[in-house]
Amino acid sequence: MEKIDNRQRARILVEALPYIQEYTNKIVVIKYGGNAMTSEELKNAVMGDIVLMSLIGIRPVLVHGGGPEITEMLKKIGKQSEFVNGLRVTDRETVDIVQMVLAGKINKSLVNLLENKGGHAIGLSGMDGSMIRAKKKDERLGYVGEITQINVRPILDVIEQGYIPVVSTVGCDQEGNAYNINADTAAARIAGALEAESLITLTDISGILRDCNDPDSLIPEVRTSEVPGLIEAGIISGGMIPKVECCVDAIACGVKKVFIIDGRIPHAILIETLTDEGLGTMVLGG
Numbered sequence: 217m218e219k220i221d222n223r224q225r226a227r228i229l230v231e232a233l234p235y236i237q238e239y240t241n242k243i244v245v246i247k248y249g250g251n252a253m254t255s256e257e258l259k260n261a262v263m264g265d266i267v268l269m270s271l272i273g274i275r276p277v278l279v280h281g282g283g284p285e286i287t288e289m290l291k292k293i294g295k296q297s298e299f300v301n302g303l304r305v306t307d308r309e310t311v312d313i314v315q316m317v318l319a320g321k322i323n324k325s326l327v328n329l330l331e332n333k334g335g336h337a338i339g340l341s342g343m344d345g346s347m348i349r350a351k352k353k354d355e356r357l358g359y360v361g362e363i364t365q366i367n368v369r370p371i372l373d374v375i376e377q378g379y380i381p382v383v384s385t386v387g388c389d390q391e392g393n394a395y396n397i398n399a400d401t402a403a404a405r406i407a408g409a410l411e412a413e414s415l416i417t418l419t420d421i422s423g424i425l426r427d428c429n430d431p432d433s434l435i436p437e438v439r440t441s442e443v444p445g446l447i448e449a450g451i452i453s454g455g456m457i458p459k460v461e462c463c464v465d466a467i468a469c470g471v472k473k474v475f476i477i478d479g480r481i482p483h484a485i486l487i488e489t490l491t492d493e494g495l496g497t498m499v500l501g502g
Contacts, residue, residue, distance in 0.1 A: 232490040240273040242413035247403035249281040265485040267335035281399030282322040311359040318384040337380040342387040345370035350387035350395040361395025366409040404462040408469020418479030423497030463499040474499040
């Protein structure tokens with residue numbers, strides 16, 4: 217990596233200043249998963265970015281999934297993963313594993329990483345304080361939840377005490393049943409309920425591409441009104457459709473802007489949030 221001198225460091229800080237001022241005391245929800253979660257180098261970069269954000273007055277909320285680790289744990293107990301329309305079929309035994317991996321192993325390891333980076337974090341699951349209320353989405357999927365209500369009071373309480381909330385996407389119903397909740401959906405609904413300044417979704421591509429085979433065909437800005445046409449034209453397709461639909465839902469729920477960025481790029485969060493350059497695709501209302 218090319219070394220930078222003190223003048224360059226000063227320019228970087230000056231460039232970041234208006235963005236810091238824009239985001240001071242604002243809530244930014246970060247949806248975290250995929251490749252950025254499986255690489256230790258990228259995981260450390262993401263946690264460092266989040267701690268830095270909190271230290272300069274931004275209020276980050278980390279919402280995470282953990283599909284690959286759930287699959288790995290199911291393999292260890294000899295259980296095959298089954299998916300319907302991209303959603304994991306979740307029977308009673310599987311939802312216990314989901315709860316153990318998400319609310320236990322992953323959540324607490326992320327809290328520990330944030331603490332080791334100099335931050336102060338508290339782990340929450342969607343079951344805490346009935347944060348994520350849910351019902352069965354489809355009988356074929358078992359305990360996969362459709363969100364019925366979001367209670368952000370536990371998150372706000374944690375923020376007000378000066379901690380970074382780390383939220384695992386496990387929901388519950390009034391009977392106490394646990395549900396596996398899609399992390400993109402949960403992040404969008406939580407961001408909306410928090411009236412967040414922005415939602416940052418880390419993915420494994422650079423954003424919405426006009427040509428999926430050409431990484432240089434990135435669309436830097438998309439209005440929600442343009443999304444149906446982009447889907448119809450096949451520009452937004454496959455696994456990107458539900459991700460972008462969650463972005464549209466977040467805007468509809470009151471989030472000012474949503475970023476889809478490449479979580480494989482170290483410090484992608486800071487580049488998008490605090491620099492003129494930015495990266496990825498920004499989704500706006502209108």
